[in-house]
Every structure is written in C-alpha cells, then in structure tokens.
C-alpha cells in the first residue's frame with residue numbers, strides 16, 4: 001500500500017533532480033507575500049532566462065507543493081489530488097501502461113497504445129465497475145458515476161517528451177468517466193464519457209473533444225485543432241487540461257508550457273452549454289448533445305503511435321473554480337408566437353401561456369413553432385417542455401434569425417423522454433429576434449409535434 005505523506009516527499013526530491021538533468025527551469029519557491037507574476041498577470045521572467053516569443057502567460061494560483069508545477073486553479077479545500085509517485089508500480093490508484101523510471105524523476109514509456117488511468121481515492125475498478133451508474137438521465141440527476149468523490153472539476157497536468165514513433169497522433173488528457181474500453185455495448189459504452197484535450201506531436205496544435213459514449217470513434221462530439229505551428233517532438237513540454245462546471249454546462253481549457261520553463265499559456269477553451277452533438281444516436285439514454293455534467297471515477301493520460309515517450313510530474317487535482325454566473329439567465333418575454341401549422345384546439349399561443357397542461361400541436365415532419373422577441377436580443381438558450389415529455393422523446397432543431405427570413409441552426413438533439421418539465425437547450429450567444437423550434441420525429445410515432453411550453457433566454 002502506498003503511504004500518503006511519504007511519497008510526495010520522495011517525488012519532490014526526485015523532481016528536484018529532474019530539473020538539472022532535463023533542462024527544466026523550475027519555478028523558484030515563491031514566498032506567500034510575493035506572487036510569481038506581475039500585476040498585469042504576466043509572469044516575470046527569471047533573470048537568466050532568454051526572452052520568450054510574444055505570448056501572454058496566464059496568472060497562476062501558485063505552484064503545486066508536491067511537484068512544483070504551476071497551478072492554474074487552486075486545489076479545492078479538502079479536495080483529492082494524485083501525483084505520479086517515484087515508484088508508479090506500487091501505486092494502487094494508477095493502472096495501465098508500465099512506466100520505467102530513469103532515476104531523475106522522468107519515466108520512459110514504450111507503448112504505442114499508452115493508457116494510464118488514475119482512480120479516485122474511493123474507487124476500486126475491480127470491485128466497483130459493475131455497479132457504476134451509466135444511464136445518462138440518472139447521471140445528470142446524481143452528478144456522479146461512482147460516488148461524490150468522482151473526478152469532476154479537475155486540473156490534469158503533465159510534462160511529456162515525444163522521442164520516437166509515428167507522429168500522427170497526440171497526447172490526450174481526459175476525465176469525467178470510467179474505463180474507456182469494451183465492445184461499445186451498454187453499459188461499457190456509457191462508462192466511456194469524457195472531455196478530452198489533445199496535443200498533437202507534429203505541430204503542437206491542441207484540440208478539445210467530448211466523448212458522449214465510447215464506441216470506436218462514433219461517440220465523439222468533434223473539435224478542431226488550433227494553435228499549432230511548432231512541433232513538440234524532442235523536448236519536454238507541459239500540457240494541462242482543465243475541466244469544470246459552469247452554469248448550464250461545462251468549460252474545458254487547455255494550457256501549454258512549450259518551453260518547459262513554467263510559463264503557461266492558454267491555448268484554447270470551449271464552453272459546452274448545449275448544441276455540441278454527436279452524429280449518431282446516443283445509446284446511453286441521453287441526448288446527442290449530452291453535456292457531461294457528472295463526475296467519473298477515473299482520469300486518464302493516453303497516447304497512440306509513439307514508440308518512446310518520456311514523462312514527468314503527472315498530476316490530477318480537484319480544483320476550486322469560482323466566481324461563475326449563468327450567462328443565459330435572462331428570460332425574454334415573447335412579443336408574439338406563431339407556427340407553421342396547428343390544429344384548432346391547440347394553437348401556438350398555448351406554448352407560451354405558462355400552463356403545462358395546454359399545448360401547441362402541429363402535424364408533419366418539420367412542423368415548427370416561432371417565438372418573436374419583438375427586437376433582437378442576445379439569445380443563448382431555449383427551454384422546451386414537451387407534451388408528455390416524460391413518456392416520449394422528440395427530435396428537434398433550434399434555429400435563430402435576426403429578421404424572420406434567414407435562419408441559422410443553433411442547437412439540435414433529442415429530448416430526454418424523462419421529464420414533462422422544461423429542458424434547456426443551450427447554444428453560443430447570438431443576436432436574434434426570432435427563435436424557431438422545428439420538430440422531426442418522436443417516439444410516439446404519430447406524426448404530431450406537441451410543445452406544452454417554450455421560452456427563450458439570453459444574456460444582458
């Protein structure tokens with residue numbers, strides 16, 4: 001058994017050795033009264049350090065007391081942490097690929113399918129995996145897959161050096177699920193939820209993706225690489241993926257320390273507040289744009305293709321992101337409502353009368369409801385309460401328009417089928433006067449669109 005308290009010291013000592021051997025310039029221990037960054041939030045360069053390319057370093061929350069790596073966010077009070085120990089083979093929380101110590105705090109990995117899983121302090125995969133929650137409506141309600149100790153708001157850090165191999169792939173750090181293996185059948189497919197950050201070997205570009213379920217590549221809500229321009233091959237670079245809840249969804253941020261000198265730059269971030277979808281049906285009972293708002297018992301480091309990689313100072317910390325407010329909390333009262341079609345007893349006005357017992361009903365594929373806000377508003381969310389929404393799913397697309405003529409798709413998906421109350425569908429904020437909710441199909445199979453209530457929300 002690993003003894004907490006002993007290993008961090010050993011690791012810290014080992015890491016001290018890393019610096020001189022690999023060329024790391026560690027952050028000097030900063031006294032509490034002298035933060036290691038300027039008032040402008042730009043880290044002051046060390047006197048001996050060559051000038052950096054023009055790039056603004058991010059302010060940090062100090063350095064990790066265990067391994068000396070800068071922390072973008074502070075560790076949550078009482079939150080759990082994990083650091084790569086000096087003897088990884090003796091760590092019961094770490095599973096997967098073998099790490100070979102080099103004696104200087106770095107480890108060499110030679111596996112073209114490297115997988116390193118980090119369990120929470122209360123999760124034993126062999127004992128607990130079969131009892132993991134996996135149906136996504138239940139995960140939404142509970143907020144965790146195994147227990148309240150699941151990795152949820154986390155900062156995942158690591159230094160990596162690509163040495164050799166096929167350079168077509170990327171380093172990937174991720175969390176918010178369990179084991180990402182299995183045949184793609186439930187429940188295994190549903191343990192494999194995640195937000196992921198990728199760092200591509202060949203050009204140092206970074207990509208954020210979401211895995212709504214694990215079945216080969218089918219369960220991905222895709223992202224695009226950004227910020228490339230310089231290979232990360234042959235040198236130690238720091239890579240961080242930060243995942244945390246925000247009102248209405250989840251934010252993912254990625255950071256790079258390209259020079260390995262403790263200067264961290266934010267490369268890209270993404271807010272998942274709705275509308276970020278997979279192309280396929282979701283086998284886990286959730287929507288195609290399901291937001292992974294629950295914790296998972298494993299965080300992970302993975303990469304493919306590289307035959308040799310050096311790593312150091314891997315960590316996962318539970319963080320305390322604060323000061324967030326819902327960007328889409330303002331409800332806009334519609335000036336009018338209409339629809340492409342309706343039956344006499346269920347007119348469009350029934351969808352905005354505040355009464356869940358009354359509804360708009362229109363028949364046919366593509367039937368739609370339109371809310372007119374009277375003037376352009378900064379909209380980013382539509383709430384829809386479906387008629388008999390606890391018994392049927394409905395496939396929908398939300399469009400917005402500034403003029404009632406040209407519409408742009410904002411969000412699409414399938415309702416949960418588990419609630420008669422309003423479900424929020426979120427999308428990036430835009431100016432729009434008209435919001436159209438189009439209906440395509442439902443599990444009732446009767447060809448009728450039926451919405452009990454619809455409301456539009458936005459920013460200020």
Ligand SMILES: [Ca+2]
Pocket residue numbers: 350351352353354355356357358359360452453
């Ligand atoms: Ca109504």
